[in-house]
Amino acid sequence: MIRLEQVSKNYKTSARPALAEVSVEIDKGEFVFLIGPSGSGKSTFLRLLLREEVPTKGRVYVANFDVARMARRRVPRLRQSIGCVFQDFRLLTNKTVAENVAFALEVIGKPKHTIKKVVPEVLELVGLEGKADRMPNELSGGEQQRVAIARAFVNRPLMLLADEPTGNLDPDTSQDIMLLLERINRTGTTVLMATHDHSIVDSMRRRVVELSLGKVIRDDARGVYGVGR
Numbered sequence: 001m002i003r004l005e006q007v008s009k010n011y012k013t014s015a016r017p018a019l020a021e022v023s024v025e026i027d028k029g030e031f032v033f034l035i036g037p038s039g040s041g042k043s044t045f046l047r048l049l050l051r052e053e054v055p056t057k058g059r060v061y062v063a064n065f066d067v068a069r070m071a072r073r074r075v076p077r078l079r080q081s082i083g084c085v086f087q088d089f090r091l092l093t094n095k096t097v098a099e100n101v102a103f104a105l106e107v108i109g110k111p112k113h114t115i116k117k118v119v120p121e122v123l124e125l126v127g128l129e130g131k132a133d134r135m136p137n138e139l140s141g142g143e144q145q146r147v148a149i150a151r152a153f154v155n156r157p158l159m160l161l162a163d164e165p166t167g168n169l170d171p172d173t174s175q176d177i178m179l180l181l182e183r184i185n186r187t188g189t190t191v192l193m194a195t196h197d198h199s200i201v202d203s204m205r206r207r208v209v210e211l212s213l214g215k216v217i218r219d220d221a222r223g224v225y226g227v228g229r
């Protein structure tokens with residue numbers, strides 16, 4: 001599903017590489033935590049998968065896409081197969097919950113009758129039935145993140161990339177969001193989540209890939225956040 005082969009990324013303005021000879025393979029349906037201190041390269045890793053950056057060296061494969069070499073005109077197709085969730089939710093503040101989710105389908109040209117059918121389904125899946133007509137600022141942080149997850153998942157992407165999705169949430173709300181991501185993972189969607197949240201990583205016991213200064217220093221099948229720390 002995801003394969004990085006000897007990937008290095010050097011930003012022009014940065015002396016040391018953001019990623020250095022990183023090789024990682026993630027299979028369909030896996031749930032993987034990407035951890036490491038600030039500046040270790042987690043966001044760069046995710047941006048390479050989306051072709052928001054291209055590697056300086058090495059190959060990046062996502063699904064059947066040779067991401068770094070593919071033609072620019074095919075990039076929207078790649079991005080349609082990847083749902084994204086961020087720490088700061090990134091909802092459209094002037095649209096309702098349902099409109100936020102519907103918008104993700106409108107921009108890829110889905111017909112109106114499909115949108116009308118699938119938006120309530122996905123809102124129910126994320127536990128927001130009854131809140132379709134609310135505005136984002138009328139929701140709690142946890143609810144806003146559920147909207148963002150609904151929007152990322154409504155097109156049934158092959159994978160979900162989550163960059164610190166619990167970073168702005170309290171521990172209980174974070175647990176709820178993790179249950180939701182697990183549920184999405186059980187549908188067969190690959191989930192890759194960058195996080196600093198020790199307690200979540202420790203409680204879930206999923207695969208942990210740890211970066212330090214742009215290198216993979218650990219890849220544990222059922223890992224915890226800090227080994228021997």
Ligand SMILES: Nc1ncnc2c1ncn2[C@@H]1O[C@H](COP(=O)(O)OP(=O)(O)OP(=O)(O)O)[C@@H](O)[C@H]1O
Pocket residue numbers: 011012013014017018036037038039040041042043044045
């Ligand atoms: N656009 C950019 N231009 C120059 N240097 C960059 C750019 N983006 C990231 N870097 C550098 O690359 C390295 C890795 O950054 P990256 O954002 O990938 O780390 P991170 O692990 O996601 O950090 P955080 O947890 O703080 O988000 C850092 O040294 C950072 O300063």
